[in-house]
Each structure stands twice: as C-alpha cells, then as structure tokens.
Amino acid sequence: MDEQAEMPDIAVRSPSTEQEAVFRRLRSAIMTGNLAPETTLTIRGLADLMACSPTPVREAVRRLSTESAIEVLGNRRMRVPAMTLAKFEEIFSLRVTIESHAAVRVLPYVSDVIIEGLERIDTRMDEALVTDDQLGLTVLNHDFHRAVYMTNPHQAAMPMIESIWLQLGPFQRQILQSGLEFYVIDRHKEILRALRDRDPGALAVAIEADIRDGIYRSGRQYLLDRAKLSSPSQVPYGP
Amino acid sequence: MDEQAEMPDIAVRSPSTEQEAVFRRLRSAIMTGNLAPETTLTIRGLADLMACSPTPVREAVRRLSTESAIEVLGNRRMRVPAMTLAKFEEIFSLRVTIESHAAVRVLPYVSDVIIEGLERIDTRMDEALVTDDQLGLTVLNHDFHRAVYMTNPHQAAMPMIESIWLQLGPFQRQILQSGLEFYVIDRHKEILRALRDRDPGALAVAIEADIRDGIYRSGRQYLLDRAKLSSPSQVPYGP
C-alpha cells in the first residue's frame, strides 16, 4: 500500500547518544591497542573513567562482547581476551580469506576518484612511516583497507573485517611493548596497481601479502618464543 | 506472534541471566524467520511480550544491532532490515567464502566420532524432510553446519557465519510466505563423504553446492520478480 515510498533518509544522524560515544571510544581504544590482553574491565570503573552512569557502559560492553572484542567470563567478570598461537593463525587465515573476498568484489566499482582517495591515504601513511608514528600508522592502515572495501556500495563483509581488527588490536600492542620491531613493507602500492588494472588475481595476492607482511610475522614469532619459554605458566607480561 | 518453541537449543542448561535469555529468544526468532523483514520493533513492546523490564531487552537489541540483525534508524526507531537483490547476492557470496574456509580448516580434526554425530543430525533432517517440517529443517541445517565448523577447536569464523544466518533468517520467511517452494537437495551426504575422504577440494565444492541449492535460487527469483513488478526501468536502488 504505502511501502513503496522508501524515503531514503540521507540526513546523517549525529551519534549524539552517550552510549554510542562510549561504544566508539572503547572500540577505538581496543582496536588501536590501548587495552592490553587479559585486562579485566569493570562496568563501574569504565563509567567513572568516562564520567557517566553505568548504563551506557553496560550496553557498549555488551555490544563489544558480541564482536569478540571483550570476553565475558562465566563468573560475571569480563576482560580483554588473551591470544594464543592457534587462535592467531586461525584469525589471520580468516582475515586473508575475507579481505581478499571483499577486495575482489570491489573491482566493478573502482573509479579514478576512488583511487585518488586511496592514494591520499597512502601518502599520509608514508609520512607516518618516516616519523615512526605507530598509532597513526595503524589507524591509517585501517582507513586504507576500509576505504578499499567500502567502495563496494553493497558491502556486507565490513562488520566482520572490523571484528577481526578488533580481536587483533590488543595483541598488536603486546608485540610492540615486547620490543619486537616489525617491518612495514608497503604493499599498498601493489594493491593500488591491481585496482587500476582491474586485476582480481593480482589484487588478492597483494592483499594477502600486505596482511602477512604486517604484524603477522612478528606476532607469530612472539607467540612461538613465549610458548617456548613458558614451561611454568608465567604471566605473559605486565604493564 | 513468535515464541512457539521453548528454546530447543538451550533446554535446561544455564538458567543464566534474563538478558541472555531475551537475547537468545530474539536471536532465535530472527534466525528461524519468525520476524519478517521491515518489522518495526519497540523496546517496550518486546519487554511486555517477554514479561520483563525494558532493561534486558534494550541490551539484547543492541547486541543484535551490532550483528546487523536489527537495524537502528537514526530517529530512535529500529526494525528488521529489508532485503535487496544486491545485498542478497553479496551476502551469499560472502557466505560461500567464509563457510568453505571454515569447512576446509576442519579437516585436521575430523574423526569417526565427529562424522557419526553429523550423520545423526543428517538422519533427523531426512525425517524432517518427509514430514515437511520447515522450521525443524532450518534449525537442523544450522545445527549440521555448526557442528561441522565447530569441529575445529580454535574456530574463529563461527560468530561471523551465525551473523550471516541471522541476516538471512527474516528473508527466508518472506520467501516461504510468498508461496515459493524451494527444493532441498541433500548435499549433506556429499559433505560427509568429503569429510571422510579428507578431501578439501571436494569439501569446498559440496559446501558451495549445499548453500547455493538452498534458499539461494528461490530467494534470487523472488527478488528478481519483485524488482520487475515494482519499477520497470527506474533507478535500481538508493545508496
């Protein structure tokens, strides 16, 4: 009867609610590695920290728990999940699979404007690289990949990709703190070339290389070392 | 208008929290197609329905919104998302990719006991097929696939796969209601054979066939028909 007038509300609604703000802050903190693995969280503590009542925090934390960004233990406690070697390998193989899939599906929508935007991000990454700005590098890398995948207007995999980034965030910090350097080899140029050429094969290869050359190598090394020297169940590290 | 089963999955175990129960019921209702697309939901309405205060409902609804199972509109309204042809294709190709990935990663952990358990589920599916029990068929199909993927103890893709099922649930009901029959061709036998043979190639093929022979065909047909009689040569979709 009246369902045809779809009325696309293009108006961008401000995420003005407190709960949304808390959610964003917490999520961003986890994804950029501001919270270490195995950090225990309390709703009241976070509420104090963010100067609001427990209610918005509670809901934000729940949302993050469904994304596997926060682990809710049976005994009513929650914490940032720990990382194991097996889980790490599993997550990275999944990441390669999903991101390659999302990337290839972008090709029909690639345009000069799109590529131009990506190049702009890549330029900023080069700047962050020379100033050794690790945080900026992480954020920009996410921005770059997100911009690629979101080029597909019907994109369905983005929430899952973000969920993976979220699960990797805390561990990334752990590696950095452990003193392990990881070399950032810029595969973005290859991604851009594959996009320009509309070459799905080359694109998948470039995406996989970019992911595997990132924290994957040093992360794997870190977990192997830890497994080796942890004959007694030792606390991984303490901030 | 919804709860017709007493949560068959989580029968007596874990009386846990009210919020968890509400979450499970809502989630199950959506996944099995008890809620039609574009159904608008109100927190208070659901609270009345489940005989509890708005608080647990609010949190459950938020969790579901992060899984794209419920769409939160800017104007403080929420509803079950609508389905479009483009979104449908996107979701299904993603589903094939992720489920194939998860299935292949199961092979190192396959054992006779595992296969036996899967055969048991498959037998029950055959029974549901002859009695034309659509709901049972849907639930058992999910159980089967879940059992396959969860064979990998370090499984990381399951939450994402469930999220996809969740997004497909409401639309599945829409197809059934429209009178379109969909033929269920039993590809589970082929999946089982590939598992027994530890054949990754055959397994991926079987998984893809199982998914594409399910509601995919009739769902696609339904959306094509709807698009045809809706607007002959208008702009396909808004952004």
Next chain:
DNA sequence: TTTTGTGACGTATGATCACAATTTGCCTAG
C-alpha cells in the same frame, strides 16, 4: 485546499536504587 505552527502523547535514554552473587581480605585453627 494546502501549508505551517502548536500541542499532546509515546518512546528511547540515562541515572539511580535495590538486590544477589562473587571476590577479597582477614582472622582463626591446625
């Protein structure tokens, strides 16, 4: 007849309260 302003009503939201469960610290007994 159409458009616009104003009011009432309903709803989400966040704070606060009361309660239950769990953890932590301390004290006592062995």
Next chain:
DNA sequence: CTAGGCAAATTGTGATCATACGTCACAAAA
C-alpha cells in the same frame, strides 16, 4: 607458616524514575 572459613566490599543485574526528543494530530492562516 599454611589452610580454611567467615565477613565486608565490590560488582553485575534488573527495575523504576525523570527527562529529552520525535511523531502525529489538529487547527489556524495563507
């Protein structure tokens, strides 16, 4: 000095209250 248990503090959970915002209906003016 260690193990066990009791008590207080801490924390999550659900209900309720106050408030802000959106929606709808009705009326008045163009």
